[in-house]
Amino acid sequence: MKSDVLAAQIKLYARELKMPGLSGAFEEVARDAAKAGRGHLESLSACLAAEVESRAEHRLAARIKGARFPSLKTFDTFDFSLLPSLRKNDVLGLGSGDFTRQRENVVCLGASGTGKTHVASAIGLSAIYAGARVRFTTAVTLSQELLAAADDHRLPRYLKSWRSADLVIVDELGYLPLGPGAPLMFQFFAERYEVGSVMVTTNLEFSRWTEVFGDATLTAALLDRLTHHSHVLVFEGESYRFRESAGRLTKPRN
Incomplete structure (x- = not known):
């Protein structure tokens, strides 16, 4: 299967599974893995880590928005x-x-x-x-x-x-x-x-x-x-x- 078709398929699967972090990261992870000679499991772990990080960022943004601060102060x-x-x-x-x-x-x-x-x-x-x-x-x-x-x-x-x-x-x-x-x-x-x-x-x-x-x-x-x-x-x-x-x-x- 051609790489562009495979990439489109992975993005479709990621969308169905509601995994935007994985969708946005897998191509870069695949390129880095090819250069470094990393195995499939290590690449899969990196993709899932990107998804976990993405969800944490979205959760944080939602909590900040839900707090309804008049303005963000630090x-x-x-x-x-x-x-x-x-x-x-x-x-x-x-x-x-x-x-x-x-x-x-x-x-x-x-x-x-x-x-x-x-x-x-x-x-x-x-x-x-x-x-x-x-x-x-x-x-x-x-x-x-x-x-x-x-x-x-x-x-x-x-x-x-x-x-x-x-x-x-x-x-x-x-x-x-x-x-x-x-x-x-x-x-x-x-x-x-x-x-x-x-x-x-x-x-x-x-x-x-x-x-x-x-x-x-x-x-x-x-x-x-x-x-x-x-x-x-x-x-x-x-x-x-x-x-x-x-x-x-x-x-x-x-």
């Missing part, structure tokens, strides 16, 4: 020197994702614009690379979705849809009162307790969380669950956004 683009209260080694340690395997929580606490969302997103992205399943949302969006699910009598199904996540990042808790969504938000966090990790970014000290949830008893119960087995990262420094804006204003014009 530790490399964060200036830790501007926040002396934040210990870089502690943050990078969280990036290993070990805390998700221990079902521990993280609270990023600090004023607006100090980089909480950046760090939370970078930790989440790093955890995905370490094998964790991550989902990102804002407190307002989550509250609205919980209320809509409750109104449509599908709250149990909605809550269940989050259970597969090893880490849920809830951004901007405290910027707006939750109102009627507060009890449902408590239920959401209660469902996550010791089942999966939660990371929260907030501009409010714990003593002011009643401003968000309204009920002191509810707030105390939530904090008890959230801060049990938790890491608290304190962001004390000038606003990143203010600094960038000031830099643009003071930059000389050509």
